[in-house]
Amino acid sequence: MRGAGLSVRVDTTGNLIGRTGTPAKGAKTLLMGSHLDTVRDAGRFDGALGVLLPIAALEIVRARRVTLPFAVEVLGFSEEEGVRFSSGYIGSKGYVGRLGKADLRLRDCWGISVGEVLAKNNGGRFTPPGPAHSGKELVGYLEVHIEQGPVLEERGLAAGVVSAIAGQTRATIVFGGRAGHAGTTPMALRRDALAGAAEFILAAEALARGRPPLVATVGRILARPGAANVIARAAELTLDVRHPVDARRRTACARLRKAGRTIAKGRGLTFSMDVTQDNGAVPCSRELTGLLARSVCGREGRCAALASGAGHDAVIVSSLAPVAMLFVRCRGGISHHPDEYVAPRDIEAALGIVVDFLCRLASRYSE
DSSP: OGGGTOEEEEOTTSOEEEEEOOOOTTOOEEEEEEEOOOOTTOOSSTTHHHHHHHHHHHHHHHHTTOOOSSEEEEEEESSOSOTTTSOOOHHHHHHHTOOOHHHHHOBOTTSOBHHHHHHHTTTTOOOOOOOSSOGGGEEEEEEEEEOOSSHHHHHTOSEEEEEEEOEEEEEEEEEEOOOEETTTSOGGGOOOHHHHHHHHHHHHHHHHHTSTTOEEEOOOEEEESOOTTEEOSEEEEEEEEEESSHHHHHHHHHHHHHHHHHHHHHHTOEEEEEEEEEEOOEEOOHHHHHHHHHHHHHHHSSOOEEEEOSOOTHHHHTTTSOEEEEEEOOGGGOOSSTTOOOOHHHHHHHHHHHHHHHHHHHHHHHO
8 A cells, every 4th residue: 555655544433544645735635445344255356346446546646647636535444234233334434424323232143232342442432433524625435346237247348337326225123923842833823933034025025026126135034042843932134125216215115014014913923123224325426427437438438327236335425525436347247255256357447447537537626
């Protein structure tokens, strides 16, 4: 990082921050970056590519002796994926000053809260930070990320721009029943929480299948007491619902809540649904995306604009600054899997696009 002229620090929420450039007094700052965490049993490019590539781009800009009329801050956000606490964007929320009490109360599977972790890592006490910048100080935020889908590969393009990011709701759902012996409790007298959860999972799948581009996913389920010969007294599961139109996503969540209550009533169970994350759809900046698209066209000859169904730190940073995103082709559209792969030639193309974007942006601000 020192080779790119960056000074590096880690903030109170674990985000890695590098800053380069000595702009004139009153000049603004461009943010670039992505996240450093990943999901379990995943690949090497989701997130990390978007932290390392801007550093390489700045090294090229420096070698070409291009003067940027703004500072550049490269960010490596922590806890974007939300694996440990079932709610993402913890690092970027801390960076923009949106880490609230509800976030600090989130607990992992061992019962440890976000607040407890941050207090331990900050000398025993932790106060949520304010925003790292005011909006008027910022040029914007650029995030480079693998597409996590097959569109660019199908169109024969190394990269494309993101037009908007879909809204997302995450929730923790619990069905409560009654434990019983697997061999002596008649089927008609059972209050099987796991069976209720299974019915709910199928209901969520059916709802989403019938309303594209809505997607609904149950990615984790935990049955208690979890013994092979005991009827489950409780089943806890995660729900992830996404749609590019916020109203339709909220309607889907309301229908799923109603479905859960109906299933629970029919089976003699209890039901709860607690939302742990709720983010609206985010449109990308027309100005920044337009410049980025020109850089893509200069490299690829044409530019594809794609809506992202995945979550990104840009969702949170958009509350502080205009955002733009560059998608990079990944093999087979595979992500969140060990087979996730981006070809070196596509990384090279993305690097050239980012360098060109920085030069175009510098020219725009110099004018």
